[in-house]
Amino acid sequence: MVKRYLKKQIDVDAGLEVGSSSPQVVAVVSSVIQDIRTNQDAAVRKYSEKFDKWSPASFKLSEAEINAAIAACPAQTIRDIEQVQRNVAKFAKCQRASLTDFEIETEPGVLLGQKNVPINSVGCYIPGGRYPLLASAHMTILTAKIAGVPNVIGCTPPIEGKIPNATVAAMHMAGADQIFVLGGVQAVAAMAVGTETIDKVDFLAGPGNAFVAEAKRQLYGQVGIDLFAGPTEVLIVADDSARPLTVATDLISQAEHGPDTPAVLITTSERVAKESMAKVEELLAGGLSTAAVASVAWRDWGTVVVVDDLDEAYTLADEYASEHVQILTKRPREALDKMRNYGALFLGERTCVSYGDKVIGTNHVLPTRKASRYTGGLWVGKYLRTVTYQEVVRDEASGQLGRLCGRAARAENFEGHARSGDLRANLFLKDSFDWIK
Template sequence: MSLILKPALTTEHTGSSRPAVRSTVEAIIDDIRNRGDAAVREYSQKFDDWTPENFRLSAEQINQIIASLPQQVIEDIKFVQAQVRRFAQAQRDSMKDVEVETLPGVILGHRHIPVSAAGAYIPGGRYPLTASAHMTIITAKVAGVPRVAACTPPIRGKIPAATVAAAHLAGADEIYLLGGVQAVTALAMGTDDIPRVDLIAGPGNAYVAEAKRQLFGEVGIDLFAGPTEILIIADEHADPFIVAVDLLSQAEHGPDSPAVLITTSVDLGTKVLEHIQQILPGMPTKDYAGPAWNDHGQIHVVDSLSEAYALADTFASEHVQVLTREPRRALEQMHDYGALFLGEGTCVSYGDKVIGTNHVLPTKGAARYTGGLWVGKYLKTVTYQEVTDKKSSAILGELCGRASRVESFEGHARSGDVRANKYAGTPMQWAPVNQTAGKS
């Protein structure tokens, strides 16, 4: 049996793929490339009505902003950041440098080196997303990035005090009250006032996502992000009220956010639909959650949990919440997801806000080939090689000569030839002019 209790009305999403978004972003990037800080300031005025004397906050300003917040807000930020830092440190500790001797005197290795500078984009158009500061800045600092520059926009002309506090407490070296394409572009290419970075991380709206896409290559990025997604797998043991609440908790991110339920129980699916219809009209964020659920919400009923896991993998959803009697089975049977949330005691909102794992995750099917933001994203895994044994170098030299000539790379072959000749007396297949390889 495969039954759709509630289909999506559309599978199309507005976003960075729209021609109008692409052309607008391209024009802004080109203008900033040509005019630098003057263009950045004009776009900040145009889009955020914000043109301070200096976009970068001074230490004194930061201290004043933090002092304006209730102590409970500060304590909560510190608690959550401790969770993020603890998990990020565990990830970093799992990444070991490697050195092996593959042949006598042939030493190969790799090292994990942090990028020199990272940009943390912390969105704030509708809400002060303090959690994004934790995810992007703490993770970079645990990775060992020496300079982290944070950008966040003003919200309706006001300083987002909690976001500034979160960025500072997370360890940001610079904090700029600057948002949108202009912030991402300034970080990527650098201006007189904002030095460039090597990698930009953090979520954003369709224009920010498109700016990251267009600038990728000129700067590194964490991943391409689209609308927030939730998929819940539930059996007959799940609480339909909790399922409904959790689906809507993610739908409120925006009108394009898909919320999907896959269940083995027609009864549960029906009750979830009824609960959503009751809850949605009273939600303060119904203007976003309503269109998201109406247009992109889905409820599928399948015969077994194995079918549920297989169907869920075809969505490759950003967040997959498993509300079943044995939720850990999903760890064995699923492979395409951004993050798993196992059991009734866990919810996607914990991952978004407080639990410690990173909430910057792949969307729009990208979970088929990548995971989310983590410590490793800020690290370059680079190799080194050293040959100290002359006999081994001669063996490799002869092999290099043969392998390179198969591909018609004569210059490569000669690099191998001279070592085989010098270290083992192997005749070279070419005659150097006025030069003989020395013997040792």
């Protein structure tokens, strides 16, 4: 493959390990988690005061506080939340319907079944910080409720010392059973280990900064998690039909997430590449309110590659295995057959990554740092445990399985297992064994 880099991110060849964090982040998170394990609510309050300057009488919002937050939102904001949640709910319900329970009779009298059982308790983290990501409430809380999770706790940080009204409204409307205005590692750790006032959950979901991601990594095993997440990523595959303005606008739309956001363009057209790069610089200099962040991301992590044909473009895109892959070509649906590694695919100029982030209905909690090679993003199925059951209802079937089990277990030197099989062969087929008196 011939690749011509017109722009290259600072460490394009270094590779990033999924779930990795800097030693400083690891140490800070480990210390906070251990303190919360030991000192519970007192430690939670200490870190909330330290990191967020936030120490209300109760981190949990009362019904009156939730209603006040909703009332403080513009009516149009509430209508928009309702519309987006309808979109998310519609897609999530179809996902749930695709997961069916079943029971089959594999042999006469041998019944095997599968059930999809919701997780009992889920903690959802809704980021604040630079941006109040109220859309994450739809993606995490609403999806969990549609999966049938009976208890969903939502945590979101204060913003400049205040309750984030729109985020709280979205969390409540999504179906959160309890809402806490609490951020960072202290929120994630409190939900995972449980404190005097915050119930322990079985599963954590939702995006967050490097500290939140590291907390989830360290807590994984004690609780389940949706996925290991790094900075937002965008990759655009374009041919000579792509509009440079569209390419540039959509690259910047993701670069504004953070200064370490990779934004990659792979194109078969050197003209599109050069004009898109020029448009990016023009837009960043043109008064964009988030230009300070997006400019750093583009400077350090922007990449533009020219390849000979679209097959090479798709092959290279699969190597990146990006979180968001946008296809700006004459025949965008070709990517469905040509590509395999991506968190989510956005086909054609009418479809942008921002739709997936905010409004279209698919989930925006997606794998980063090449994790799309082995996992997809958050969806209804993440909140379900697929469990099996078995029942043998005929004597003959149980006896025959007993004989098979005895032989199979003894081949592995598991005498106890073998005797469980022997007993059924004895009970139902009248086989005799020296150990059965």
